[in-house]
Amino acid sequence: MHMLTIDNLHARVEGKEILKGLSLTVKPGEVHAIMGPNGAGKSTLANVLSGRDGYEVTEGSVHFDGRDLLTLEPEERAAVGMFLAFQYPVEIPGVNNTYFLRAALNAQRKYRGEEELDSMRFLKLVREKLKVMQISDDLLHRAVNEGFSGGEKKRNEIFQMAVLEPKLAILDETDSGLDIDALKQVAEGVNALRSPQRSFLIVTHYQRLLDYIEPDFVHVLAGGRIVESGDKSLALKLEEQGYAWLADTHPELRKADLAGAPA
Amino acid sequence: MTPVPSPFVRAALDAAATVPSSGIAWLDAARRENLASLAEAGLPESRNESWKYTPLRALSQRAFSLADAGVANGIAVDSAAYALPGVDGARAVFVDGAFRADLSSLDAGTGVSLAPLGVALATQPEPVRFALANRYRRGAADAFAHMNAALALDGLVLRIADDTVVAKPVHLVHVSSGAQADTAWHVRVLIDVGQGARVEVVEHFVSLGEATQLGTVVSDVVVREGATLGLAVLQDASAGTTLVRRGHVRVEAKGTATVHALELGGTLVRHELTGELVGDGARFDSRGVFALGARQHVDTQLEVRHNARDTTSDALWRGIADGRSRGVFRGAIVVAQGADGSDAALSNKNLLLSAQAEIDTKPELEIYADEVKAAHGATIGQLDERSLFYLRSRGIPLAQARSLLTLAFCRAALESLPNEALREHLGELLVAHLPSGPSAP
Numbered sequence: 155m156h157m158l159t160i161d162n163l164h165a166r167v168e169g170k171e172i173l174k175g176l177s178l179t180v181k182p183g184e185v186h187a188i189m190g191p192n193g194a195g196k197s198t199l200a201n202v203l204s205g206r207d208g209y210e211v212t213e214g215s216v217h218f219d220g221r222d223l224l225t226l227e228p229e230e231r232a233a234v235g236m237f238l239a240f241q242y243p244v245e246i247p248g249v250n251n252t253y254f255l256r257a258a259l260n261a262q263r264k265y266r267g268e269e270e271l272d273s274m275r276f277l278k279l280v281r282e283k284l285k286v287m288q289i290s291d292d293l294l295h296r297a298v299n300e301g302f303s304g305g306e307k308k309r310n311e312i313f314q315m316a317v318l319e320p321k322l323a324i325l326d327e328t329d330s331g332l333d334i335d336a337l338k339q340v341a342e343g344v345n346a347l348r349s350p351q352r353s354f355l356i357v358t359h360y361q362r363l364l365d366y367i368e369p370d371f372v373h374v375l376a377g378g379r380i381v382e383s384g385d386k387s388l389a390l391k392l393e394e395q396g397y398a399w400l401a402d403t404h405p406e407l408r409k410a411d412l413a414g415a416p417a
Numbered sequence: 418m419t420p421v422p423s424p425f426v427r428a429a430l431d432a433a434a435t436v437p438s439s440g441i442a443w444l445d446a447a448r449r450e451n452l453a454s455l456a457e458a459g460l461p462e463s464r465n466e467s468w469k470y471t472p473l474r475a476l477s478q479r480a481f482s483l484a485d486a487g488v489a490n491g492i493a494v495d496s497a498a499y500a501l502p503g504v505d506g507a508r509a510v511f512v513d514g515a516f517r518a519d520l521s522s523l524d525a526g527t528g529v530s531l532a533p534l535g536v537a538l539a540t541q542p543e544p545v546r547f548a549l550a551n552r553y554r555r556g557a558a559d560a561f562a563h564m565n566a567a568l569a570l571d572g573l574v575l576r577i578a579d580d581t582v583v584a585k586p587v588h589l590v591h592v593s594s595g596a597q598a599d600t601a602w603h604v605r606v607l608i609d610v611g612q613g614a615r616v617e618v619v620e621h622f623v624s625l626g627e628a629t630q631l632g633t634v635v636s637d638v639v640v641r642e643g644a645t646l647g648l649a650v651l652q653d654a655s656a657g658t659t660l661v662r663r664g665h666v667r668v669e670a671k672g673t674a675t676v677h678a679l680e681l682g683g684t685l686v687r688h689e690l691t692g693e694l695v696g697d698g699a700r701f702d703s704r705g706v707f708a709l710g711a712r713q714h715v716d717t718q719l720e721v722r723h724n725a726r727d728t729t730s731d732a733l734w735r736g737i738a739d740g741r742s743r744g745v746f747r748g749a750i751v752v753a754q755g756a757d758g759s760d761a762a763l764s765n766k767n768l769l770l771s772a773q774a775e776i777d778t779k780p781e782l783e784i785y786a787d788e789v790k791a792a793h794g795a796t797i798g799q800l801d802e803r804s805l806f807y808l809r810s811r812g813i814p815l816a817q818a819r820s821l822l823t824l825a826f827c828r829a830a831l832e833s834l835p836n837e838a839l840r841e842h843l844g845e846l847l848v849a850h851l852p853s854g855p856s857a858p
Binding site: 204205206207227228229231232233237238240243244246247248249254255257258259261262265297298314318 | 801802803804806807808809810811812813814815817818821822824825826828829
C-alpha cells in the first residue's frame with residue numbers, strides 16, 4: 155500500500171502554473187529526496203502538500219494514507235500524520251514552546267479520537283524526545299522560535315516532529331542556512347526518527363544533506379514535473395554535472411528550467 | 418453665554434436640583450460652581466481634538482437621572498459578582514455609586530485608613546477639601562469632570578501611612594446594578610500613599626444585569642517619596658454601560674506607580690489616565706489591553722508628564738477590535754524643560770480582527786528638555802498569516818490558532834502584573850472574551 159500518491163498534480167501560484175503534471179508515490183518507511191534547480195517548484199510542492207493558502211490546484215490528485223489530501227484543512231493534514239519542517243520556521247513571540255507543542259499534540263489526538271495528554275504525561279514524553287534530539291530543555295521555556303539561531307530553529311522543527319510522530323515528514327530545504335555541524339545534528343535527529351512506518355520527503359537544492367540522510371530514491375524536479383528518478387547515485391551525478399544534461403533527454407525543458415545549478 | 422443645554426446636560430442639572438445640602442458650606446459651593454461650569458461647557462464636541470474620535474452626539478441626547486442611593490442600598494449583590502483570585506484584602510464596594518458598608522470590609526491593618534467620603538469629610542476634611550473644592554476650577558476641566566465634582570455624593574478615601582507595607586491588595590469595586598435603568602452614578606476616589614509605603618490596589622468595574630447606566634469615576638492618586646503603588650484595573654461592565662473614568666497619578670521623588678488595565682466591557686468607555694512625575698527619580702509605568710467586539714467604543718487617553726529630573730516612564734498598550742467596534746488610543750509623553758535625564762517609552766500595538774472594526778491611535782511626544790531618551794511607536798495590523806499557518810500545520814485548528822495568537826499579542830501587556838493569581842485570572846477572562854471562531858463577515 156502506498157502512503158502518498160501524487161498523480162498528475164498541477165498547481166498555480168498567483169495565476170502562474172508552477173507544477174505541471176507531477177506524479178510521485180511513496181511507500182511506508184521510504185526516504186525520497188527531491189532535488190531540482192531554483193524555481194523548479196520544490197517549495198511549491200511542499201506547500202501544496204501541507205495546504206498553505208495561495209496555492210491553487212488545478213488538476214490531478216493527492217492521496218495520503220487512503221484519504222483525498224487536498225480536501226483537508228492544514229490542521230487536518232497534520233492530524234492524519236503529515237508534518238512539514240519549514241524552510242523558514244516562524245517566530246511566534248508570546249507563545250511558549252511547550253504550551254504550543256502540547257496544544258498541537260492534543261489537538262491532533264482529539265481529531266483522531268485519542269485521549270488528550272495531561273501536563274505530567276506530556277512532560278514525560280517531551281523529556282524522552284529531548285534526550286534523543288540532544289536539545290537542552292532551555293528551549294522549551296522560550297517562545298516558539300523567538301530569538302533562536304538558524305540551527306536552533308531547524309532543530310526545533312525536528313524536535314516537534316519527534317513529539318508529533320507523523321507518518322510522513324516533508325523537509326523543505328531544511329539544510330539551507332546551516333553550517334556543517336548544525337546540518338549533522340539535524341540529520342542525526344532525522345535518522346533517529348526513521349522507522350519502517352515513517353516516510354520522508356526531503357526537498358533540497360544541495361546534495362550535502364543526503365551525505366548524512368541516505369535516501370532510498372532521488373528525483374529531479376524540473377519544469378514542474380519529476381523528470382528523472384534514481385537511487386542516491388543520481389544525487390552525486392547532479393552534484394558533479396549540474397542539471398544542464400537533462401536537456402538532452404528532455405528536450406521539452408527550456409534552458410531557464412535548468413538554470414541555477416547546485417553549487 | 419451659556420448655550421441651550423442638551424438633554425444630557427439638562428438631566429444633570431435637574432438631578433442636581435434634587436440633591437440635598439451636604440451640610441458643608443464649601444462643599445455645596447464647589448458643587449454649585451461645577452454645575453455652572455457643566456452648563457457652560459456642555460459635552461465636548463468632535464472639533465475638540467481630544468474627543469475627535471469619540472463623538473458624543475448620541476450621548477448628548479440621552480437623559481440620565483441620578484441613581485437613587487436608597488434603592489442602591491437595597492439591591493441584593495452576591496459577592497461572587499466581584500470575587501477575584503489573589504484579591505483578598507480590604508474591600509470597598511459601591512453599588513450605583515453608593516457605598517455599601519454591608520458588602521465592604523475596610524480593615525486593611527495598621528497604617529491604612531480606608532473610608533467612604535462621608536466619613537473622611539467628617540473626620541479629616543482638610544485634605545479632602547482641597548481635592549473636592551479646588552481640583553476642577555472653572556475652565557480647567559471638561560463636562561464629565563464637572564459633572565462628577567457636582568454630583569459625586571459618595572466616594573472613597575484611602576490613606577497609607579509612611580513606611581507602611583500593605584500586605585494584601587485593596588479591592589475597590591464599582592457595581593452597576595442594572596436595576597436603575599438610565600441613571601447615572603458618580604464616585605470620587607482619593608488615594609494617598611505615604612513616603613516609603615507600598616500598596617496594591619485593584620479597581621474593578623462589574624455589572625449585575627444589562628445595565629444602561631452612566632458611571633463616572635474621578636480619581637486623584639498621590640504616590641509620595643519612595644512609595645510604591647501597583648494599580649490593576651479590570652473593567653468588565655455590561656454591554657449597555659457608559660463609563661467615563663479620569664485618573665490622575667502624581668508621583669513624587671523616587672516613587673513608583675505601575676498601572677495595569679484590562680478593558681473588556683461597556684458600550685462607550687472613556688479612560689483618561691495621567692501620570693505626573695513631579696520628583697527626581699520618579700517612575701510611572703502603564704500597561705493596558707482593550708479587547709472589543711460588537712459595537713463597543715473604548716477610548717484610552719494616556720498622558721505622561723515628566724516634570725523632574727531622571728524620571729522614567731514605560732507605557733505598553735495593546736488593542737484588539739472585532740465586530741464593528743472602535744478603539745481609540747492617544748498616548749502623549751511630555752518632558753518639561755529641566756527634566757533632564759528623563760527616559761520615556763511608549764508602545765501601542767493594535768490588531769483588527771474584522772474589516773468593520775476601527776482603531777485610531779495617536780502617539781504624541783513633546784520634549785522641552787535637553788538630555789532625554791524617548792521612544793514611541795504605534796501600529797495597527799492583522800494576525801500574521803504565516804504564524805497562523807505555522808500553528809495550523811502542527812494540527813492546531815484555525816479558531817484556536819487565532820485565539821492563541823491574539824492572546825500572545827496581549828500577553829506582553831499583562832505579564833508584568835506581579836499578582837500571579839490575578840494575572841492568570843485576567844488572562845483567562847481575556848481568552849473567554851476573544852472571538853473563538855473566524856470573525857463574522
